[in-house]
Amino acid sequence: MTGLCTGRVAVVTGAGRGLGRAHALALAAEGARVVVNDLGVGPDGDGGSTGPAQQVVEEIRARGGEAVAHGGDIASAEGAASLVATALDTFGRLDTLVNNAGFLRDRMLVNLTEDDWDAVVRVHLRGHFLPLRHAAAHWRAEAKAGREPVARVVNTSSGAGLSGSVGQAGYSAAKAGILGLTLVAAAELGRYGVQINAIAPAARTRMTEETFAETMAAPEDGGFDAMAPENVSPLVVWLSSASCAGVTGRVFEAEAGRITVMEGWRPGPTARKEARWTPTEAGEAALGLLAEAGTPQPVYGAR
Structure with a gap:
Protein backbone atom coordinates (compact mmCIF):
# COMPACT_ATOMS: atom_id res chain seq x y z
CA MET A 1 0.00 0.00 0.00
CA THR A 2 1.10 3.57 -0.69
CA GLY A 3 -0.29 5.40 2.34
CA LEU A 4 -2.42 7.60 0.07
CA CYS A 5 -4.71 8.58 2.96
CA THR A 6 -2.20 8.69 5.80
CA GLY A 7 -3.24 11.28 8.39
CA ARG A 8 -6.79 11.55 7.06
CA VAL A 9 -9.98 10.67 8.91
CA ALA A 10 -12.75 9.09 6.85
CA VAL A 11 -16.38 8.38 7.65
CA VAL A 12 -18.09 5.61 5.67
CA THR A 13 -21.84 5.06 6.00
CA GLY A 14 -23.37 1.65 5.46
CA ALA A 15 -19.93 0.18 6.03
CA GLY A 16 -20.87 -3.05 7.81
CA ARG A 17 -21.13 -5.11 4.64
CA GLY A 18 -20.67 -5.02 0.88
CA LEU A 19 -19.32 -1.93 -0.80
CA GLY A 20 -19.14 0.12 2.40
CA ARG A 21 -17.12 -2.55 4.17
CA ALA A 22 -14.76 -2.80 1.20
CA HIS A 23 -14.32 1.00 1.16
CA ALA A 24 -13.64 1.17 4.90
CA LEU A 25 -11.03 -1.58 4.74
CA ALA A 26 -9.36 -0.04 1.68
CA LEU A 27 -9.23 3.43 3.27
CA ALA A 28 -7.72 1.99 6.44
CA ALA A 29 -5.16 0.05 4.39
CA GLU A 30 -4.08 3.37 2.86
CA GLY A 31 -3.58 4.96 6.28
CA ALA A 32 -6.94 6.56 7.04
CA ARG A 33 -8.54 6.38 10.47
CA VAL A 34 -12.11 5.30 9.84
CA VAL A 35 -15.52 5.82 11.39
CA VAL A 36 -17.52 2.75 10.40
CA ASN A 37 -21.25 3.53 10.34
CA ASP A 38 -23.89 0.85 9.99
CA LEU A 39 -27.34 0.23 11.46
CA GLY A 40 -27.01 -3.49 10.80
CA VAL A 41 -30.40 -3.73 9.09
CA GLY A 42 -31.55 -6.31 6.57
CA PRO A 43 -31.49 -5.74 2.80
CA ASP A 44 -34.98 -4.19 3.05
CA GLY A 45 -34.11 -1.92 5.97
CA ASP A 46 -35.76 -3.97 8.69
CA GLY A 47 -34.12 -5.10 11.92
CA GLY A 48 -30.86 -3.69 13.23
CA SER A 49 -27.65 -4.63 15.00
CA THR A 50 -24.36 -2.97 15.92
CA GLY A 51 -22.55 -6.20 15.08
CA PRO A 52 -21.60 -5.59 11.42
CA ALA A 53 -20.01 -2.19 12.08
CA GLN A 54 -18.06 -3.46 15.07
CA GLN A 55 -16.87 -6.49 13.10
CA VAL A 56 -15.38 -4.22 10.43
CA VAL A 57 -13.74 -2.12 13.14
CA GLU A 58 -12.15 -5.27 14.55
CA GLU A 59 -10.92 -6.26 11.08
CA ILE A 60 -9.27 -2.87 10.64
CA ARG A 61 -7.67 -2.99 14.07
CA ALA A 62 -6.43 -6.54 13.47
CA ARG A 63 -4.59 -5.21 10.42
CA GLY A 64 -2.96 -2.44 12.44
CA GLY A 65 -5.37 0.36 11.59
CA GLU A 66 -7.55 2.67 13.67
CA ALA A 67 -11.33 2.66 13.54
CA VAL A 68 -14.44 3.26 15.61
CA ALA A 69 -18.01 2.05 15.12
CA HIS A 70 -21.05 4.30 14.82
CA GLY A 71 -24.52 2.77 14.93
CA GLY A 72 -26.66 5.88 14.50
CA ASP A 73 -29.34 6.47 11.87
CA ILE A 74 -27.67 8.85 9.43
CA ALA A 75 -31.03 9.66 7.82
CA SER A 76 -31.99 11.45 11.05
CA ALA A 77 -30.65 14.84 12.08
CA GLU A 78 -29.42 13.44 15.40
CA GLY A 79 -27.72 10.46 13.79
CA ALA A 80 -25.99 12.56 11.14
CA ALA A 81 -24.79 15.08 13.74
CA SER A 82 -23.43 12.32 15.97
CA LEU A 83 -21.67 10.75 12.98
CA VAL A 84 -19.61 13.88 12.44
CA ALA A 85 -19.15 14.34 16.19
CA THR A 86 -17.80 10.78 16.49
CA ALA A 87 -15.04 11.55 13.99
CA LEU A 88 -14.14 14.82 15.71
CA ASP A 89 -14.34 13.47 19.26
CA THR A 90 -12.43 10.27 18.51
CA PHE A 91 -9.83 11.40 16.00
CA GLY A 92 -9.87 15.20 16.24
CA ARG A 93 -10.69 15.88 12.62
CA LEU A 94 -12.77 14.91 9.59
CA ASP A 95 -11.37 14.84 6.06
CA THR A 96 -13.54 12.49 4.02
CA LEU A 97 -17.18 11.46 3.94
CA VAL A 98 -18.19 8.42 1.91
CA ASN A 99 -21.99 8.26 1.67
CA ASN A 100 -22.92 4.67 0.93
CA ALA A 101 -25.81 3.53 3.15
CA GLY A 102 -28.93 2.16 1.51
CA PHE A 103 -31.41 -0.67 1.08
CA LEU A 104 -34.02 -1.86 -1.41
CA ARG A 105 -37.78 -2.32 -1.45
CA ARG A 122 -35.25 8.55 3.11
CA VAL A 123 -32.25 6.28 3.51
CA HIS A 124 -30.67 6.97 0.13
CA LEU A 125 -31.34 10.65 -0.50
CA ARG A 126 -31.93 12.07 2.98
CA GLY A 127 -29.18 9.73 4.19
CA HIS A 128 -26.79 11.49 1.81
CA PHE A 129 -28.04 15.02 2.47
CA LEU A 130 -27.87 15.05 6.27
CA PRO A 131 -24.31 13.70 6.77
CA LEU A 132 -23.15 16.00 3.98
CA ARG A 133 -24.85 19.03 5.54
CA HIS A 134 -23.31 18.40 8.97
CA ALA A 135 -19.85 17.68 7.54
CA ALA A 136 -20.09 20.77 5.33
CA ALA A 137 -20.99 22.97 8.30
CA HIS A 138 -17.85 21.78 10.07
CA TRP A 139 -15.64 22.35 7.03
CA ARG A 140 -17.10 25.80 6.39
CA ALA A 141 -16.38 26.78 9.99
CA GLU A 142 -12.83 25.51 9.63
CA ALA A 143 -12.33 27.50 6.43
CA LYS A 144 -13.72 30.68 7.99
CA ALA A 145 -11.36 30.21 10.92
CA GLY A 146 -8.42 30.21 8.51
CA ARG A 147 -7.94 26.42 8.51
CA GLU A 148 -9.17 25.57 5.02
CA PRO A 149 -9.65 21.83 4.81
CA VAL A 150 -8.68 19.42 2.06
CA ALA A 151 -12.06 17.77 2.32
CA ARG A 152 -13.55 15.10 0.12
CA VAL A 153 -17.04 13.62 -0.28
CA VAL A 154 -17.86 10.52 -2.32
CA ASN A 155 -21.57 9.97 -2.92
CA THR A 156 -23.02 6.67 -4.11
CA SER A 157 -25.49 6.72 -6.97
CA SER A 158 -26.26 3.82 -9.31
CA GLY A 159 -26.85 2.86 -12.90
CA ALA A 160 -30.50 2.97 -11.84
CA GLY A 161 -30.07 6.66 -11.12
CA LEU A 162 -28.40 7.25 -14.47
CA SER A 163 -30.74 5.22 -16.68
CA GLY A 164 -33.63 4.00 -14.53
CA SER A 165 -34.44 0.43 -13.56
CA VAL A 166 -37.72 -1.44 -13.97
CA GLY A 167 -39.23 -2.33 -10.60
CA GLN A 168 -37.09 0.26 -8.80
CA ALA A 169 -38.93 3.56 -9.15
CA GLY A 170 -38.13 4.81 -5.64
CA TYR A 171 -34.53 3.62 -5.74
CA SER A 172 -33.96 5.09 -9.22
CA ALA A 173 -35.48 8.43 -8.21
CA ALA A 174 -33.38 8.61 -5.05
CA LYS A 175 -30.18 7.70 -6.88
CA ALA A 176 -30.90 10.31 -9.56
CA GLY A 177 -31.48 12.82 -6.78
CA ILE A 178 -28.04 12.02 -5.36
CA LEU A 179 -26.51 13.09 -8.68
CA GLY A 180 -28.27 16.45 -8.48
CA LEU A 181 -27.20 16.86 -4.86
CA THR A 182 -23.60 16.11 -5.83
CA LEU A 183 -23.52 18.76 -8.54
CA VAL A 184 -25.05 21.48 -6.37
CA ALA A 185 -22.91 20.69 -3.33
CA ALA A 186 -19.73 20.66 -5.41
CA ALA A 187 -20.58 24.11 -6.78
CA GLU A 188 -21.48 25.56 -3.38
CA LEU A 189 -18.73 24.09 -1.20
CA GLY A 190 -15.65 24.40 -3.39
CA ARG A 191 -14.86 27.79 -1.83
CA TYR A 192 -14.37 26.01 1.52
CA GLY A 193 -11.89 23.43 0.25
CA VAL A 194 -14.48 20.67 -0.26
CA GLN A 195 -14.52 18.45 -3.36
CA ILE A 196 -17.59 16.29 -4.01
CA ASN A 197 -17.95 13.51 -6.55
CA ALA A 198 -20.28 10.56 -7.10
CA ILE A 199 -19.83 6.97 -8.19
CA ALA A 200 -22.29 4.59 -9.83
CA PRO A 201 -20.85 1.21 -8.84
CA ALA A 202 -21.76 -2.29 -9.97
CA ALA A 203 -20.76 -5.10 -7.63
CA ARG A 204 -22.02 -8.19 -5.89
CA THR A 205 -23.69 -7.17 -2.62
CA ARG A 206 -26.75 -8.18 -0.63
CA MET A 207 -28.73 -5.63 -2.66
CA THR A 208 -27.75 -7.13 -6.02
CA GLU A 209 -27.20 -10.83 -5.39
CA GLU A 210 -30.78 -11.87 -6.14
CA THR A 211 -31.28 -9.59 -9.13
CA PHE A 212 -27.97 -10.47 -10.78
CA ALA A 213 -27.31 -13.90 -9.28
CA GLU A 214 -25.90 -15.42 -12.47
CA THR A 215 -23.88 -12.53 -13.89
CA MET A 216 -22.47 -11.53 -10.50
CA ALA A 217 -21.49 -14.98 -9.24
CA ALA A 218 -17.95 -15.36 -7.95
CA PRO A 219 -15.65 -17.43 -10.20
CA GLU A 220 -15.21 -21.02 -9.10
CA ASP A 221 -11.62 -21.28 -10.33
CA GLY A 222 -10.25 -18.57 -8.04
CA GLY A 223 -9.62 -16.17 -10.94
CA PHE A 224 -10.39 -12.47 -11.11
CA ASP A 225 -13.72 -11.83 -9.38
CA ALA A 226 -15.11 -9.13 -11.64
CA MET A 227 -18.07 -8.37 -9.39
CA ALA A 228 -16.25 -8.18 -6.04
CA PRO A 229 -17.05 -4.96 -4.14
CA GLU A 230 -13.32 -4.48 -3.57
CA ASN A 231 -12.90 -3.62 -7.26
CA VAL A 232 -14.77 -0.33 -6.74
CA SER A 233 -12.85 0.77 -3.64
CA PRO A 234 -9.57 1.94 -5.26
CA LEU A 235 -11.41 4.75 -7.05
CA VAL A 236 -13.21 5.65 -3.82
CA VAL A 237 -9.88 5.79 -1.97
CA TRP A 238 -8.37 8.07 -4.60
CA LEU A 239 -11.41 10.37 -4.59
CA SER A 240 -11.12 10.43 -0.77
CA SER A 241 -7.49 11.54 -0.84
CA ALA A 242 -5.65 14.80 -1.39
CA SER A 243 -4.30 13.33 -4.64
CA CYS A 244 -7.52 14.07 -6.56
CA ALA A 245 -7.04 17.85 -6.27
CA GLY A 246 -9.21 19.70 -8.79
CA VAL A 247 -11.64 16.82 -9.40
CA THR A 248 -15.11 17.81 -8.25
CA GLY A 249 -18.69 17.64 -9.44
CA ARG A 250 -18.00 14.53 -11.51
CA VAL A 251 -19.74 11.16 -11.78
CA PHE A 252 -17.90 7.90 -12.38
CA GLU A 253 -19.21 4.46 -13.22
CA ALA A 254 -17.06 1.75 -11.67
CA GLU A 255 -17.19 -2.01 -11.94
CA ALA A 256 -14.66 -4.82 -12.32
CA GLY A 257 -11.69 -3.28 -14.16
CA ARG A 258 -13.68 -0.45 -15.79
CA ILE A 259 -13.92 3.23 -14.81
CA THR A 260 -16.06 5.55 -16.93
CA VAL A 261 -16.57 9.29 -16.58
CA MET A 262 -20.28 9.93 -17.09
CA GLU A 263 -21.12 13.08 -19.02
CA GLY A 264 -24.72 13.56 -17.99
CA TRP A 265 -27.33 15.75 -19.60
CA ARG A 266 -25.95 17.99 -22.36
CA PRO A 267 -27.85 20.11 -24.90
CA GLY A 268 -28.58 18.16 -28.07
CA PRO A 269 -30.37 19.17 -31.29
CA THR A 270 -32.32 22.43 -30.90
CA ALA A 271 -35.05 24.16 -32.88
CA ARG A 272 -35.90 27.87 -32.54
CA LYS A 273 -38.73 30.09 -33.72
CA GLU A 274 -39.09 33.82 -33.21
CA ALA A 275 -42.67 33.36 -32.08
CA ARG A 276 -44.80 30.97 -30.03
CA TRP A 277 -45.14 27.45 -31.41
CA THR A 278 -48.53 25.98 -32.13
CA PRO A 279 -48.98 22.50 -30.65
CA THR A 280 -48.74 20.95 -34.12
CA GLU A 281 -45.59 22.90 -34.95
CA ALA A 282 -44.05 22.00 -31.58
CA GLY A 283 -44.76 18.33 -32.24
CA GLU A 284 -43.27 18.46 -35.73
CA ALA A 285 -40.19 20.22 -34.41
CA ALA A 286 -39.81 17.71 -31.57
CA LEU A 287 -40.02 14.75 -33.98
CA GLY A 288 -37.40 16.33 -36.21
CA LEU A 289 -35.06 16.87 -33.26
CA LEU A 290 -35.54 13.30 -32.04
CA ALA A 291 -34.56 12.03 -35.48
CA GLU A 292 -31.25 13.90 -35.11
CA ALA A 293 -30.65 12.96 -31.48
CA GLY A 294 -28.71 9.98 -30.19
CA THR A 295 -30.42 6.91 -28.75
CA PRO A 296 -30.85 7.15 -24.98
CA GLN A 297 -29.44 4.52 -22.62
CA PRO A 298 -31.98 1.73 -22.15
CA VAL A 299 -33.73 1.40 -18.81
CA TYR A 300 -32.40 -1.60 -16.90
CA GLY A 301 -34.83 -4.49 -17.16
CA ALA A 302 -36.87 -2.97 -20.01
CA ARG A 303 -37.90 -5.26 -22.85
Whole structure:
Protein backbone atom coordinates (compact mmCIF):
# COMPACT_ATOMS: atom_id res chain seq x y z
CA MET A 1 0.00 0.00 0.00
CA THR A 2 1.10 3.57 -0.69
CA GLY A 3 -0.29 5.40 2.34
CA LEU A 4 -2.42 7.60 0.07
CA CYS A 5 -4.71 8.58 2.96
CA THR A 6 -2.20 8.69 5.80
CA GLY A 7 -3.24 11.28 8.39
CA ARG A 8 -6.79 11.55 7.06
CA VAL A 9 -9.98 10.67 8.91
CA ALA A 10 -12.75 9.09 6.85
CA VAL A 11 -16.38 8.38 7.65
CA VAL A 12 -18.09 5.61 5.67
CA THR A 13 -21.84 5.06 6.00
CA GLY A 14 -23.37 1.65 5.46
CA ALA A 15 -19.93 0.18 6.03
CA GLY A 16 -20.87 -3.05 7.81
CA ARG A 17 -21.13 -5.11 4.64
CA GLY A 18 -20.67 -5.02 0.88
CA LEU A 19 -19.32 -1.93 -0.80
CA GLY A 20 -19.14 0.12 2.40
CA ARG A 21 -17.12 -2.55 4.17
CA ALA A 22 -14.76 -2.80 1.20
CA HIS A 23 -14.32 1.00 1.16
CA ALA A 24 -13.64 1.17 4.90
CA LEU A 25 -11.03 -1.58 4.74
CA ALA A 26 -9.36 -0.04 1.68
CA LEU A 27 -9.23 3.43 3.27
CA ALA A 28 -7.72 1.99 6.44
CA ALA A 29 -5.16 0.05 4.39
CA GLU A 30 -4.08 3.37 2.86
CA GLY A 31 -3.58 4.96 6.28
CA ALA A 32 -6.94 6.56 7.04
CA ARG A 33 -8.54 6.38 10.47
CA VAL A 34 -12.11 5.30 9.84
CA VAL A 35 -15.52 5.82 11.39
CA VAL A 36 -17.52 2.75 10.40
CA ASN A 37 -21.25 3.53 10.34
CA ASP A 38 -23.89 0.85 9.99
CA LEU A 39 -27.34 0.23 11.46
CA GLY A 40 -27.01 -3.49 10.80
CA VAL A 41 -30.40 -3.73 9.09
CA GLY A 42 -31.55 -6.31 6.57
CA PRO A 43 -31.49 -5.74 2.80
CA ASP A 44 -34.98 -4.19 3.05
CA GLY A 45 -34.11 -1.92 5.97
CA ASP A 46 -35.76 -3.97 8.69
CA GLY A 47 -34.12 -5.10 11.92
CA GLY A 48 -30.86 -3.69 13.23
CA SER A 49 -27.65 -4.63 15.00
CA THR A 50 -24.36 -2.97 15.92
CA GLY A 51 -22.55 -6.20 15.08
CA PRO A 52 -21.60 -5.59 11.42
CA ALA A 53 -20.01 -2.19 12.08
CA GLN A 54 -18.06 -3.46 15.07
CA GLN A 55 -16.87 -6.49 13.10
CA VAL A 56 -15.38 -4.22 10.43
CA VAL A 57 -13.74 -2.12 13.14
CA GLU A 58 -12.15 -5.27 14.55
CA GLU A 59 -10.92 -6.26 11.08
CA ILE A 60 -9.27 -2.87 10.64
CA ARG A 61 -7.67 -2.99 14.07
CA ALA A 62 -6.43 -6.54 13.47
CA ARG A 63 -4.59 -5.21 10.42
CA GLY A 64 -2.96 -2.44 12.44
CA GLY A 65 -5.37 0.36 11.59
CA GLU A 66 -7.55 2.67 13.67
CA ALA A 67 -11.33 2.66 13.54
CA VAL A 68 -14.44 3.26 15.61
CA ALA A 69 -18.01 2.05 15.12
CA HIS A 70 -21.05 4.30 14.82
CA GLY A 71 -24.52 2.77 14.93
CA GLY A 72 -26.66 5.88 14.50
CA ASP A 73 -29.34 6.47 11.87
CA ILE A 74 -27.67 8.85 9.43
CA ALA A 75 -31.03 9.66 7.82
CA SER A 76 -31.99 11.45 11.05
CA ALA A 77 -30.65 14.84 12.08
CA GLU A 78 -29.42 13.44 15.40
CA GLY A 79 -27.72 10.46 13.79
CA ALA A 80 -25.99 12.56 11.14
CA ALA A 81 -24.79 15.08 13.74
CA SER A 82 -23.43 12.32 15.97
CA LEU A 83 -21.67 10.75 12.98
CA VAL A 84 -19.61 13.88 12.44
CA ALA A 85 -19.15 14.34 16.19
CA THR A 86 -17.80 10.78 16.49
CA ALA A 87 -15.04 11.55 13.99
CA LEU A 88 -14.14 14.82 15.71
CA ASP A 89 -14.34 13.47 19.26
CA THR A 90 -12.43 10.27 18.51
CA PHE A 91 -9.83 11.40 16.00
CA GLY A 92 -9.87 15.20 16.24
CA ARG A 93 -10.69 15.88 12.62
CA LEU A 94 -12.77 14.91 9.59
CA ASP A 95 -11.37 14.84 6.06
CA THR A 96 -13.54 12.49 4.02
CA LEU A 97 -17.18 11.46 3.94
CA VAL A 98 -18.19 8.42 1.91
CA ASN A 99 -21.99 8.26 1.67
CA ASN A 100 -22.92 4.67 0.93
CA ALA A 101 -25.81 3.53 3.15
CA GLY A 102 -28.93 2.16 1.51
CA PHE A 103 -31.41 -0.67 1.08
CA LEU A 104 -34.02 -1.86 -1.41
CA ARG A 105 -37.78 -2.32 -1.45
CA ASP A 106 -38.39 -3.20 -5.07
CA ARG A 107 -41.91 -3.10 -6.49
CA MET A 108 -43.44 -2.37 -9.87
CA LEU A 109 -44.80 1.17 -9.80
CA VAL A 110 -48.48 0.24 -9.45
CA ASN A 111 -47.62 -1.98 -6.46
CA LEU A 112 -45.24 0.46 -4.77
CA THR A 113 -46.65 1.73 -1.47
CA GLU A 114 -46.09 5.19 -0.11
CA ASP A 115 -44.30 3.72 2.89
CA ASP A 116 -41.86 1.79 0.70
CA TRP A 117 -41.25 4.87 -1.46
CA ASP A 118 -40.65 7.07 1.58
CA ALA A 119 -38.36 4.54 3.25
CA VAL A 120 -36.11 4.12 0.20
CA VAL A 121 -35.92 7.84 -0.57
CA ARG A 122 -35.25 8.55 3.11
CA VAL A 123 -32.25 6.28 3.51
CA HIS A 124 -30.67 6.97 0.13
CA LEU A 125 -31.34 10.65 -0.50
CA ARG A 126 -31.93 12.07 2.98
CA GLY A 127 -29.18 9.73 4.19
CA HIS A 128 -26.79 11.49 1.81
CA PHE A 129 -28.04 15.02 2.47
CA LEU A 130 -27.87 15.05 6.27
CA PRO A 131 -24.31 13.70 6.77
CA LEU A 132 -23.15 16.00 3.98
CA ARG A 133 -24.85 19.03 5.54
CA HIS A 134 -23.31 18.40 8.97
CA ALA A 135 -19.85 17.68 7.54
CA ALA A 136 -20.09 20.77 5.33
CA ALA A 137 -20.99 22.97 8.30
CA HIS A 138 -17.85 21.78 10.07
CA TRP A 139 -15.64 22.35 7.03
CA ARG A 140 -17.10 25.80 6.39
CA ALA A 141 -16.38 26.78 9.99
CA GLU A 142 -12.83 25.51 9.63
CA ALA A 143 -12.33 27.50 6.43
CA LYS A 144 -13.72 30.68 7.99
CA ALA A 145 -11.36 30.21 10.92
CA GLY A 146 -8.42 30.21 8.51
CA ARG A 147 -7.94 26.42 8.51
CA GLU A 148 -9.17 25.57 5.02
CA PRO A 149 -9.65 21.83 4.81
CA VAL A 150 -8.68 19.42 2.06
CA ALA A 151 -12.06 17.77 2.32
CA ARG A 152 -13.55 15.10 0.12
CA VAL A 153 -17.04 13.62 -0.28
CA VAL A 154 -17.86 10.52 -2.32
CA ASN A 155 -21.57 9.97 -2.92
CA THR A 156 -23.02 6.67 -4.11
CA SER A 157 -25.49 6.72 -6.97
CA SER A 158 -26.26 3.82 -9.31
CA GLY A 159 -26.85 2.86 -12.90
CA ALA A 160 -30.50 2.97 -11.84
CA GLY A 161 -30.07 6.66 -11.12
CA LEU A 162 -28.40 7.25 -14.47
CA SER A 163 -30.74 5.22 -16.68
CA GLY A 164 -33.63 4.00 -14.53
CA SER A 165 -34.44 0.43 -13.56
CA VAL A 166 -37.72 -1.44 -13.97
CA GLY A 167 -39.23 -2.33 -10.60
CA GLN A 168 -37.09 0.26 -8.80
CA ALA A 169 -38.93 3.56 -9.15
CA GLY A 170 -38.13 4.81 -5.64
CA TYR A 171 -34.53 3.62 -5.74
CA SER A 172 -33.96 5.09 -9.22
CA ALA A 173 -35.48 8.43 -8.21
CA ALA A 174 -33.38 8.61 -5.05
CA LYS A 175 -30.18 7.70 -6.88
CA ALA A 176 -30.90 10.31 -9.56
CA GLY A 177 -31.48 12.82 -6.78
CA ILE A 178 -28.04 12.02 -5.36
CA LEU A 179 -26.51 13.09 -8.68
CA GLY A 180 -28.27 16.45 -8.48
CA LEU A 181 -27.20 16.86 -4.86
CA THR A 182 -23.60 16.11 -5.83
CA LEU A 183 -23.52 18.76 -8.54
CA VAL A 184 -25.05 21.48 -6.37
CA ALA A 185 -22.91 20.69 -3.33
CA ALA A 186 -19.73 20.66 -5.41
CA ALA A 187 -20.58 24.11 -6.78
CA GLU A 188 -21.48 25.56 -3.38
CA LEU A 189 -18.73 24.09 -1.20
CA GLY A 190 -15.65 24.40 -3.39
CA ARG A 191 -14.86 27.79 -1.83
CA TYR A 192 -14.37 26.01 1.52
CA GLY A 193 -11.89 23.43 0.25
CA VAL A 194 -14.48 20.67 -0.26
CA GLN A 195 -14.52 18.45 -3.36
CA ILE A 196 -17.59 16.29 -4.01
CA ASN A 197 -17.95 13.51 -6.55
CA ALA A 198 -20.28 10.56 -7.10
CA ILE A 199 -19.83 6.97 -8.19
CA ALA A 200 -22.29 4.59 -9.83
CA PRO A 201 -20.85 1.21 -8.84
CA ALA A 202 -21.76 -2.29 -9.97
CA ALA A 203 -20.76 -5.10 -7.63
CA ARG A 204 -22.02 -8.19 -5.89
CA THR A 205 -23.69 -7.17 -2.62
CA ARG A 206 -26.75 -8.18 -0.63
CA MET A 207 -28.73 -5.63 -2.66
CA THR A 208 -27.75 -7.13 -6.02
CA GLU A 209 -27.20 -10.83 -5.39
CA GLU A 210 -30.78 -11.87 -6.14
CA THR A 211 -31.28 -9.59 -9.13
CA PHE A 212 -27.97 -10.47 -10.78
CA ALA A 213 -27.31 -13.90 -9.28
CA GLU A 214 -25.90 -15.42 -12.47
CA THR A 215 -23.88 -12.53 -13.89
CA MET A 216 -22.47 -11.53 -10.50
CA ALA A 217 -21.49 -14.98 -9.24
CA ALA A 218 -17.95 -15.36 -7.95
CA PRO A 219 -15.65 -17.43 -10.20
CA GLU A 220 -15.21 -21.02 -9.10
CA ASP A 221 -11.62 -21.28 -10.33
CA GLY A 222 -10.25 -18.57 -8.04
CA GLY A 223 -9.62 -16.17 -10.94
CA PHE A 224 -10.39 -12.47 -11.11
CA ASP A 225 -13.72 -11.83 -9.38
CA ALA A 226 -15.11 -9.13 -11.64
CA MET A 227 -18.07 -8.37 -9.39
CA ALA A 228 -16.25 -8.18 -6.04
CA PRO A 229 -17.05 -4.96 -4.14
CA GLU A 230 -13.32 -4.48 -3.57
CA ASN A 231 -12.90 -3.62 -7.26
CA VAL A 232 -14.77 -0.33 -6.74
CA SER A 233 -12.85 0.77 -3.64
CA PRO A 234 -9.57 1.94 -5.26
CA LEU A 235 -11.41 4.75 -7.05
CA VAL A 236 -13.21 5.65 -3.82
CA VAL A 237 -9.88 5.79 -1.97
CA TRP A 238 -8.37 8.07 -4.60
CA LEU A 239 -11.41 10.37 -4.59
CA SER A 240 -11.12 10.43 -0.77
CA SER A 241 -7.49 11.54 -0.84
CA ALA A 242 -5.65 14.80 -1.39
CA SER A 243 -4.30 13.33 -4.64
CA CYS A 244 -7.52 14.07 -6.56
CA ALA A 245 -7.04 17.85 -6.27
CA GLY A 246 -9.21 19.70 -8.79
CA VAL A 247 -11.64 16.82 -9.40
CA THR A 248 -15.11 17.81 -8.25
CA GLY A 249 -18.69 17.64 -9.44
CA ARG A 250 -18.00 14.53 -11.51
CA VAL A 251 -19.74 11.16 -11.78
CA PHE A 252 -17.90 7.90 -12.38
CA GLU A 253 -19.21 4.46 -13.22
CA ALA A 254 -17.06 1.75 -11.67
CA GLU A 255 -17.19 -2.01 -11.94
CA ALA A 256 -14.66 -4.82 -12.32
CA GLY A 257 -11.69 -3.28 -14.16
CA ARG A 258 -13.68 -0.45 -15.79
CA ILE A 259 -13.92 3.23 -14.81
CA THR A 260 -16.06 5.55 -16.93
CA VAL A 261 -16.57 9.29 -16.58
CA MET A 262 -20.28 9.93 -17.09
CA GLU A 263 -21.12 13.08 -19.02
CA GLY A 264 -24.72 13.56 -17.99
CA TRP A 265 -27.33 15.75 -19.60
CA ARG A 266 -25.95 17.99 -22.36
CA PRO A 267 -27.85 20.11 -24.90
CA GLY A 268 -28.58 18.16 -28.07
CA PRO A 269 -30.37 19.17 -31.29
CA THR A 270 -32.32 22.43 -30.90
CA ALA A 271 -35.05 24.16 -32.88
CA ARG A 272 -35.90 27.87 -32.54
CA LYS A 273 -38.73 30.09 -33.72
CA GLU A 274 -39.09 33.82 -33.21
CA ALA A 275 -42.67 33.36 -32.08
CA ARG A 276 -44.80 30.97 -30.03
CA TRP A 277 -45.14 27.45 -31.41
CA THR A 278 -48.53 25.98 -32.13
CA PRO A 279 -48.98 22.50 -30.65
CA THR A 280 -48.74 20.95 -34.12
CA GLU A 281 -45.59 22.90 -34.95
CA ALA A 282 -44.05 22.00 -31.58
CA GLY A 283 -44.76 18.33 -32.24
CA GLU A 284 -43.27 18.46 -35.73
CA ALA A 285 -40.19 20.22 -34.41
CA ALA A 286 -39.81 17.71 -31.57
CA LEU A 287 -40.02 14.75 -33.98
CA GLY A 288 -37.40 16.33 -36.21
CA LEU A 289 -35.06 16.87 -33.26
CA LEU A 290 -35.54 13.30 -32.04
CA ALA A 291 -34.56 12.03 -35.48
CA GLU A 292 -31.25 13.90 -35.11
CA ALA A 293 -30.65 12.96 -31.48
CA GLY A 294 -28.71 9.98 -30.19
CA THR A 295 -30.42 6.91 -28.75
CA PRO A 296 -30.85 7.15 -24.98
CA GLN A 297 -29.44 4.52 -22.62
CA PRO A 298 -31.98 1.73 -22.15
CA VAL A 299 -33.73 1.40 -18.81
CA TYR A 300 -32.40 -1.60 -16.90
CA GLY A 301 -34.83 -4.49 -17.16
CA ALA A 302 -36.87 -2.97 -20.01
CA ARG A 303 -37.90 -5.26 -22.85
